[in-house]
Amino acid sequence: MSYAYLFKYIIIGDTGVGKSCLLLQFTDKRFQPVHDLTIGVEFGARMITIENKPIKLQIWDTAGQESFRSITRSYYRGAAGALLVYDITRRETFNHLVSWLEDARQHANPNMTIMLVGNKCDLAHRRAVSTEEGEQFAKEHGLIFMEASAKTAQNVEEAFIKTASTIYKKIQDGVFDVSNESYGIKVGYGGIPGPSGGRDGSSSQVGGCCS
Amino acid sequence: MLEPDAHDLSDDADYAASVQQGPVSITRNDSLGRSSLNDPEGAEVVYTKDNVAIHPTQFASERISGRLKLIKQGNALSMTWLPYKGQSSNARLSEKDKNLYTIRAVQFSDIRSIRRHTPTLGWQYIIVVMSSGLAFPPLYFYNGGVREFLATIKQHVVLVRSADDANVFLVNDFENPLQRTLSSLELPRALTPMCESPTTPDPDKGELDKSSNIFQNGRRQKHHEARDISIQVLEKFSLVTRFARETTSQLFGDSQYDSYPSNDGWKNSALSPAPKRITSLDNSPQVRDEVPVAADPVEIEKLSLVWGKPRQAPLGQEEWATFLDAEGRVMDSKSLKKRIFYGGIEHNLRKEVWRFLLGYYSYESTFAEREYLISVKQLEYDTIKKQWQSISPEQAKRFTKFRERKGLIDKDVVRTDRSLSFYDGDDNPNVYLMRDILLTYSFYNFDLGYCQGMSDLLSPILYVMRDESESFWCFVQLMERLGPNFNRDQSGMHSQLFALSKLVEVLDSPLHNYFKQNDCLNYFFCFRWLLIQFKRQFEYDKTMCIWEVLWTHHLSEHLHLYVCVAILKRYRRKIIGEQMDFDTLLKFINELSGQIDLDSTLREAEALCICAGENGAACIPPGTPPSLPLEDDSSAYPQLDDEIL
Ligand SMILES: Nc1nc2c(ncn2[C@@H]2O[C@H](COP(=O)(O)OP(=O)(O)OP(=O)(O)O)[C@@H](O)[C@H]2O)c(=O)[nH]1
Ligand SMILES: [Mg+2]
Numbered sequence: 001m002s003y004a005y006l007f008k009y010i011i012i013g014d015t016g017v018g019k020s021c022l023l024l025q026f027t028d029k030r031f032q033p034v035h036d037l038t039i040g041v042e043f044g045a046r047m048i049t050i051e052n053k054p055i056k057l058q059i060w061d062t063a064g065q066e067s068f069r070s071i072t073r074s075y076y077r078g079a080a081g082a083l084l085v086y087d088i089t090r091r092e093t094f095n096h097l098v099s100w101l102e103d104a105r106q107h108a109n110p111n112m113t114i115m116l117v118g119n120k121c122d123l124a125h126r127r128a129v130s131t132e133e134g135e136q137f138a139k140e141h142g143l144i145f146m147e148a149s150a151k152t153a154q155n156v157e158e159a160f161i162k163t164a165s166t167i168y169k170k171i172q173d174g175v176f177d178v179s180n181e182s183y184g185i186k187v188g189y190g191g192i193p194g195p196s197g198g199r200d201g202s203s204s205q206v207g208g209c210c211s
Numbered sequence: 212m213l214e215p216d217a218h219d220l221s222d223d224a225d226y227a228a229s230v231q232q233g234p235v236s237i238t239r240n241d242s243l244g245r246s247s248l249n250d251p252e253g254a255e256v257v258y259t260k261d262n263v264a265i266h267p268t269q270f271a272s273e274r275i276s277g278r279l280k281l282i283k284q285g286n287a288l289s290m291t292w293l294p295y296k297g298q299s300s301n302a303r304l305s306e307k308d309k310n311l312y313t314i315r316a317v318q319f320s321d322i323r324s325i326r327r328h329t330p331t332l333g334w335q336y337i338i339v340v341m342s343s344g345l346a347f348p349p350l351y352f353y354n355g356g357v358r359e360f361l362a363t364i365k366q367h368v369v370l371v372r373s374a375d376d377a378n379v380f381l382v383n384d385f386e387n388p389l390q391r392t393l394s395s396l397e398l399p400r401a402l403t404p405m406c407e408s409p410t411t412p413d414p415d416k417g418e419l420d421k422s423s424n425i426f427q428n429g430r431r432q433k434h435h436e437a438r439d440i441s442i443q444v445l446e447k448f449s450l451v452t453r454f455a456r457e458t459t460s461q462l463f464g465d466s467q468y469d470s471y472p473s474n475d476g477w478k479n480s481a482l483s484p485a486p487k488r489i490t491s492l493d494n495s496p497q498v499r500d501e502v503p504v505a506a507d508p509v510e511i512e513k514l515s516l517v518w519g520k521p522r523q524a525p526l527g528q529e530e531w532a533t534f535l536d537a538e539g540r541v542m543d544s545k546s547l548k549k550r551i552f553y554g555g556i557e558h559n560l561r562k563e564v565w566r567f568l569l570g571y572y573s574y575e576s577t578f579a580e581r582e583y584l585i586s587v588k589q590l591e592y593d594t595i596k597k598q599w600q601s602i603s604p605e606q607a608k609r610f611t612k613f614r615e616r617k618g619l620i621d622k623d624v625v626r627t628d629r630s631l632s633f634y635d636g637d638d639n640p641n642v643y644l645m646r647d648i649l650l651t652y653s654f655y656n657f658d659l660g661y662c663q664g665m666s667d668l669l670s671p672i673l674y675v676m677r678d679e680s681e682s683f684w685c686f687v688q689l690m691e692r693l694g695p696n697f698n699r700d701q702s703g704m705h706s707q708l709f710a711l712s713k714l715v716e717v718l719d720s721p722l723h724n725y726f727k728q729n730d731c732l733n734y735f736f737c738f739r740w741l742l743i744q745f746k747r748q749f750e751y752d753k754t755m756c757i758w759e760v761l762w763t764h765h766l767s768e769h770l771h772l773y774v775c776v777a778i779l780k781r782y783r784r785k786i787i788g789e790q791m792d793f794d795t796l797l798k799f800i801n802e803l804s805g806q807i808d809l810d811s812t813l814r815e816a817e818a819l820c821i822c823a824g825e826n827g828a829a830c831i832p833p834g835t836p837p838s839l840p841l842e843d844d845s846s847a848y849p850q851l852d853d854e855i856l
Binding site for chain 2: 008033034067074077
């Protein structure tokens with residue numbers, strides 16, 4: 001299928017927070033509690049539209065277990081967006097966010113758009129992290145934030161799409177050199193390059209990654 | 212000794228490449244001295260090479276090794292290849308076979324050409340083509356040395372590289388182009404079988420071959436040794452040559468045929484119909500013999516073999532009984548393992564035989580001893596299990612590490628193979644068994660603890676054993692081999708990934724270079740294959756089969772690495788052709804799950820393992836899982852203290 005842009009996403013966060021479920025809910029619109037834990041990485045993809053442009057999301061669902069990190073880090077390379085997920089019923093998954101962020105900042109490109117997702121919000125009765133805390137953390141670290149539930153599908157669609165439109169806006173603003181695939185963005189065949197898209201590599205460096 | 216001259220062989224790119232193949236060393240066999248060994252008639256041995264072998268069948272394991280010599284007597288140079296006495300790699304190869312293949316003093320004046328193969332994958336070999344058009348079977352140089360062999364010849368006879376094919380060296384060829392042309396007129400092309408080909412094989416080659424043929428006719432009077440070999444033998448040689456060539460090209464040819472973007476004559480020749488009969492005494496040029504020529508489709512059908520042995524039916528109950536003595540001891544564990552290596556085990560027999568393969572039962576044990584072992588181990592298991600079962604909720608509150616570990620296991624057992632009926636549904640007792648075993652293991656081996664991937668490894672064991680304690684002890688044994696896969700610092704995984712990259716470098720250097728150029732040398736795309744031994748790569752029953760094959764440690768403890776190479780090689784054309792980058796490659800490999808045929812993969816892995824031989828083994832550092840860790844390791848499971856779960 002033709003797309004204007006392809007964005008690479010990664011989903012990161014502690015094991016068991018529901019990364020694979022979020023992905024499955026987004027790509028297949030179903031919640032399947034009995035799937036295998038993730039080893040290494042799994043892939044998913046879906047088309048969405050932003051401002052009437054078809055955009056393909058290629059999503060990398062990584063393993064959360066700590067000891068795999070030295071390997072999963074290598075998957076961050078060239079991601080345009082990240083869903084950083086914690087489980088609102090497990091405090092420790094929230095406490096670990098800092099180290100996940102550190103990892104992401106170190107191994108992903110600095111312009112990566114990060115969406116913080118507090119998952120399992122259907123389990124309000126077992127909540128261990130308040131919405132405010134999540135909001136606060138996001139604010140401090142310059143992340144977008146949402147609480148979601150892979151089970152009820154609440155905010156799942158929104159989380160992925162909000163991230164995409166933020167990336168899209170960055171493209172429009174010329175933050176990325178879209179011809180450089182290390183930003184996790186590919187211009188597709190069906191794509192009309194945005195205002196910045198027509199620029200060649202050298203001129204777009206201006207708004208580039210020099211942060 | 213190897214002074215460069217106009218035809219210095221060292222101008223040769225593949226030589227350089229072969230030298231770079233790390234552990235593949237081209238050893239000069241100077242130990243015997245070039246002039247020291249004079250035989251009574253004043254003949255001088257100018258070259259000796261040990262471990263030069265021929266493969267009389269398509270099975271790489273069935274080889275006859277011997278010593279290759281060049282002997283100079285007066286002005287004449289001859290070649291001998293004598294198999295070692297009583298050293299067959301395989302009992303099926305009789306002394307008669309050996310005699311059949313022995314090369315006793317073939318004069319170079321009767322040799323038309325030597326084709327050299329220095330494949331990126333596997334051993335170097337040469338094919339010696341006689342003026343008669345007949346070829347000897349390929350001589351494989353297990354220790355390298357083809358280049359030196361040619362260089363030595365060059366010192367004594369005229370040896371020129373064919374202008375058309377850099378790998379063909381013409382013996383006593385005349386370089387006068389006029390003579391060449393004349394000779395090509397004398398022998399009409401219609402005589403050569405290649406002319407039946409609708410595609411145009413490069414015309415020059417045929418002519419060249421003929422020319423050498425013609426000019427040697429004159430000299431043939433002098434030496435008739437080659438003709439003394441019986442026609443039968445020659446026929447056999449020739450067939451063998453073709454057979455070897457085709458099996459070889461299936462396996463090795465891939466690297467030439469597929470290699471990207473190289474496009475020399477290989478492709479064409481592989482597509483053109485082969486001569487109907489290769490065996491011939493009619494003087495028709497046969498240099499083409501050595502080119503990997505795919506025969507007509509019927510022949511391809513017949514010969515479509517890879518080098519690994521055909522897989523057999525799984526080991527069944529009746530046959531299993533024949534391996535046991537009256538008391539139940541396994542009499543010949545080696546041949547049992549070999550048997551399992553080639554066929555696997557029938558499912559209902561796995562419960563019994565896996566316990567041997569994993570080392571829980573010893574092969575020397577009797578029925579009675581095993582019965583006793585089971586009861587003792589059951590008690591031991593119960594004791595360890597009690598250690599965590601007796602942790603009260605109050606105690607657990609103050610035992611974070613335990614809570615975390617249990618929490619993780621609880622989460623993971625419900626995410627392991629739940630689509631199998633054995634583990635599906637709510638409150639499935641097998642899921643609880645899995646949890647108990649994993650938690651008990653994490654107490655049994657507290658340093659290693661629990662790590663994701665372990666439940667994948669336990670699942671088939673429990674499925675086969677259907678017994679908690681027996682599953683536990685088998686799992687313990689498996690973790691003796693694979694525990695390092697779960698080291699916190701990933702050292703066990705890294706050492707395997709490293710060995711894998713070295714193996715690919717030896718077995719497929721173009722692919723290696725491709726990975727290098729594309730920043731894929733970390734081989735992380737093979738991570739999951741290695742961590743859980745292809746469990747998610749193959750269907751459940753195939754997984755059990757590949758595991759038992761790997762557990763035999765027949766041929767190599769590290770066959771799993773060769774399995775990786777085999778799979779990568781299978782898709783090399785796609786990988787390189789589509790210029791996959793790291794991301795694409797990772798995705799591609801993930802998506803291969805359930806798509807790969809196990810039997811052919813195992814055969815290819817076997818063949819690769821045999822081909823790589825010691826060079827392959829040298830790629831794999833000692834202690835690489837599943838080898839047992841080195842003795843001097845202070846701790847078998849180096850962990851970062853604060854992260855143990
Ligand atoms: N109630 C509820 N349960 C959820 C939700 N999302 C996931 N789960 C459950 O949480 C468990 C873990 O979900 P996964 O998606 O496998 O977790 P993961 O983050 O992919 O974990 P790793 O692959 O180990 O890194 C599953 O058993 C799900 O049933 C949710 O939104 N609500
Ligand atoms: Mg997952």
